Amino acid sequence: MNETIEFLKNRRSYRDFDENYVLPNEELQAIVDAARQAPSWMNGQFYSIIVVKDNVIREQLVKWNPGNPQILKSSVFLIFVGDLYRTKMVSKAHESPYLIDESIEPIILATTDAALALENAVIAAESLGLGSVVVGSIRKHGKEISQLLELPEHTFPLFGLSIGKPTVAMEVKPRLPEKAVVHYDKFQLYNYSLIEEYNETMEIFGEARETKQWSQKFSDYFAAEPVMITDQLLEMQGLLKK
Template sequence: MNQTIELLQNRRSYRDFDGNYVIPQAQLQAILDAARQAPSWMNGQFYSIIVLQDKQIREQLVEWNPGNPQIKKSSVFLLFIGDLHRSKMVSEAYDSTYPINESIEPVILATTDAALALENAVIAAESFGLGSVVVGSIRKHGKEISRLLELPEHTFPLFGLSIGQPIVEMQVKPRLPETTVIHYNKYQPYVYQLIEEYDQTMENFAEARETKRWSQKISDFFATEPSMLTDQLLQIKGLLK
């Protein structure tokens, strides 16, 4: 097995970091460069990354996200922004129309581009022996974060990435059975028993932060009345009617 495959297959999330560790600037720059080199639709690069090193800003983010104290404790926090402001500038330069809120497609483009850049950053950090964890809950406070960081119109916070020196070793979390996720040539039906078996696998894994069976957690999430916060933010930002 080559080193890249080994790195990818052993990736895990870390939430406990050495608060005194400072990432060398050269490593941080390499992580950012790797993120920017990710695949992108049309090479449009419909995202931006805000590098948050300011402790006060990160303290405010933790105040809004108390379940994610690692935002402050990590060496750096990268905030990934769906960015359709840049393409608006291009459209204005060409004096062309910009019906950005007529379809969900632009939002999908920006989200996908940002996610690809995020994963490149994750693997780049791992290559330096650093740990990281993705923080998606920032979307719950997208409006507040937009004001705090002075995000322009047609931009929206998507997710963050805490990067630092881990102080607690983590195990590689088991994934769903391959046959429930990987399909060849067409979608292949599978029996629910495979999900039940995964529930048992995760119970045996016994991650302390998990308080429910995997299937119950997923069921509860989708049974809850959906939050419209992201929809409201996209409307405010001129990206959704």
């Protein structure tokens, strides 16, 4: 097995960082450059990256996300934004209509491009001996964050990334059984026992922050009344029709 694949298979999330560690500018630049080189549909690059160094801004983000204190304690916090404002500028320059709210497709494009850039940043950071953790909970305060960061119309914050020097070693988290995820040629139905097997695997792994079985956690999540925060943000930003 080559070193790159071994490196990818051993990726893990870190939430405890050395608060005194200063990330060199050249390493931050290397991470951002790697993120920007990620694959993108038609080379559209439908995202922006907000590099948040200002502690006042980060403190406010932690107030909204108290379960993620690493937003402030890491060396830097990146916010990946779905960006369809840039193509609004393009449409205006070409004097063409911009039917951005006629379909969910542009939102999927922007989300996918941002996610690919995020993963490149994760891998680049780890290759430099750093640690990182993705913060998806920023979407719960997407409207407030959009105002805080002065995001223009047709943009929406998707996820954050804390990067820094880890202070606590983490184990590689087990993934679902391969047969529940990987299919050849056609989707293959599988027995629910694979999910029960994964429940047991995660219980043995014993991650302290998990208080429920894997299956119970997502059964509860999707049984709850949907919170329409993201829908409201997309409407506010002119990406969904009201």
